[in-house]
Amino acid sequence: MIAQSSSSKKSMLKSPCTLDVHTFLVGRPVEEVKDVDSYRAHLPERSVQASDLCTEFTEISPAMVVKVAASGGMELLSTEENSKAEYRYVTVRAPRLAGFPLKCFTWFLETGMTSSLILPKLKKDNLITKTLVESKYDEPPMYIPQFPREAARLVQEQMVLQVQPDTVPTDSVVSAVRCLPPQALDKVYNEVEDKQYSFRHWTIRDYAQAYISGRLTPIQVAERFISAVEDSQNQGMNLFSAMDSRDVLAQAAESAARYKKGQPLSVLDGVPIAVKDEIDCLPYATTGGTTWLGEVRQTKDDAQAVKCLRSCGAVMVGKTNMHELGMGTTGINPHYGATRNPYDKTRASGGSSGGSAAAVAAGICPAALGVDGGGSVRMPAGLCGVVGLKPTFGRTSNVGVLPLNWTVGMLGTLTGTVEDALIMYAAIQGALPHDHIVSFPPPANFPLLMDSHEETMRRGKLMGNLKFAKFSEWFNDSDEPIRKACCRAVRLVQQLYDTQVVEVTIPELEEMRLAHFVTIGSECFTSLGMDYQQSGLEASGGDVRVGFSIYESFNSREFIAAQQMRFRQMHYHNEIFKRADIIITPTTGATAPLLRRNAENCGELDYGLGAKLMRFLIAGNFLGLPAISVPIGHDEDGLPIGLQLIGRPWSEATLLHVAAVIERLCSSFREPPDVLYDLLL
Secondary structure (H helix, E strand, O other): OHHHHHHHHHHHHHOOOEOOHHHOOOOOOHHHOOOHHHHHHOOOOOOOEHHHHHHHHHHOOHHHHHHHOOOOOOOOOOOOOOOOOOOOOOOOOOOOEEHHHHHHHHHHHOOHHHHHHHHHHHHHHOOHHHHHOOOOOOOOOOOOOOOOOOHHHHOOOOOEEEEOOOOOHHHHHHHHHHOOOOOOHHHHHHHHHHOOOOOOOOOHHHHHHHHHHOOOOHHHHHHHHHHHHHHHHHOOOOOEEEOOHHHHHHHHHHHHHHHHOOOOOOOOOOOEEEEEOOEOOOOOOOOOOOOOHHHHOOOOOOOHHHHHHHHOOOEEEEEEOOOHHHOOOOOOOOOOOOOEEOOEEEEEOOOOOHHHHHHHHOOOOOEEEEEEOOOOOHHHHHHHOOEEEEOOOOOEOOOOEOOOOOOOOEEEEEEOOHHHHHHHHHHHEEOOOOOOOOOOOOOEEEEOOOOOHHHHHHHHHHHHHOEEEEOHHHHOOOOHHHHHHHHHHHHHHHHHHOOEEEEOOOOOHHHHHHHHHHHHHHHHHHHHHHHHHHHHOOOOOHHHHHHHHHHHHOOHHHHHHHHHHHHHHHHHHHHHHOOOOEEEEEOOOOOOOEOOHHHOOOOEEOHHHHHHHOOOOHHHHHOOOOEEEEEEEEOOOOOEEEEEEEEOOOOHHHHHHHHHHHHHHOHHHOOOOOOOOOOOO
8 A cells, every 4th residue: 555655764764875876976977987887886885865855856866866777767858848758748537426326436446356356547647657657767766856056056036035034924025015116006006996807806015004094903804804704605616614803803803902002913914814714824624624623633723825815814714615625627526515716606616725726816815825746836826717836845834734734735825916926925925944844945035016107127137038948739639718818918918028939849748647646646645545444435525535445556666657757747847947947837727617516425537637637737736846827817717827937946936927017918818706805895
């Protein structure tokens, strides 16, 4: 079982043991090494210890390793435009099941004799066997995203304000606000009332200004928030799984008292912020969208990110609905209801942070926390027309986050604007000394987004010097409205700033998707499998039960091969970032799918749809790269479309800078949702 394989590998890394010497190069030029034996002769008089992994491993590249690896493995491919690597158009071979057929399929998978026949066939038909069992990779496994030491030095970001790692959240937020253009609130109110300008959400600064001016108090906004949540629930939106109105009002009263004294803690003071039900936030249980996990795992403290936001005065307003245990892409939850898309209530919000994305899109709060293990922040952001930011792995602390996936999941934010993405990022960024990461982050940079003439000229130069990487076959493997909208957004940037687009190839994308699937599934089963089998099996939806049956079937060979694929993909992406600054893709391959009635009571199994929605999202999780989704328009049905930017490790400021430019250029294409609440007018 993968649980045994995973734990044994982790224990190996905690105690010194001799590693195969060809996985490290110590002071010897690669071109002088003719074979492994001659290379060994030049090694120092000591063997490399596993305890050296954190320091020495990051000094080499996968390209180095493959030159001294044993022959017979899969060669590393070029990332150049003319690479012989071919883009694989894949149709996932799995049926779409819901209702009674899903219940029957679940029963077959949970029955020993039939599952032993079905699971191997599913793996073979969907290329898991070929990719992770029958293919040989010579690279060493990379068990957690890790970046070369020089990665931080290579990210020479321009037009930024740097904050040191020990900066407290309130000071960090103050620094972020200093990077923003002045507020012209009277103009904003007139634009909204006259309906003559493009749609935009109220920002965090709009809330703060309303409080400072005395036009509204945090208590009044809290009351409006509670009414909006109740009304949305009556409409069947199912945005929240838990909301304690008395707790919300108590927090708002404390904030109102601070404003009355003229002593708000920060621009976030009194601002309603929602939290995905995968993140600890008192007084709520963290259920992960289940009915049983909150009883098995007690919530004793706030997550680190929630503590940061509370220290800034934010009002933590409740737990947002999510796809059960994050095992899906639609946001359908058989226990708390399907989270509906504010742009069309018959459509999905996306998974698994759909409640957070939909709450922001509907104007119920300006920002929310999510967790992104397989695009779970960026996907619903794209489908709901909001901004979804997933920082670099290790940039924020995962303390207090439900351990569904240790090495691919990380905190992210859902906001109505890029401006608010910066403020939320400023509040929660910062790793803790005991975080389980290998590459600790350098000081954070915040982009200077001011709009003075001087800053505008500098921004033009910055954008003109940037290079976008585009793998056209991959980029174009999306529905036509998405492809057209994304091409339009890129073209607008090119026309205004002459930003260069570099054609590249990213080999083995389908192999990376499968490796991510095996990794996230293995980690989830290792973390929760025993509790699930004892307490959650009968209480879970059909899609979760099928998921756990598949996850349990992964073996050590498949898991380790998946980590070797992580090593290969890190090499490919590092090669691309030598020639470009940002990889551009659509956020999703399709707009928000329809919610089917027969899926709402027991869940839905549709891996084909899931693969299409996740097509462009995997690298951000599997490799820990920072990424952001920014809304750029709508399809013919009025459904939102997002553009994704993937950056080098630690380049959040550059992503935010470019996202702000794209947001402004595409602002005229944005439309308000059908379900929209206004807490400030």
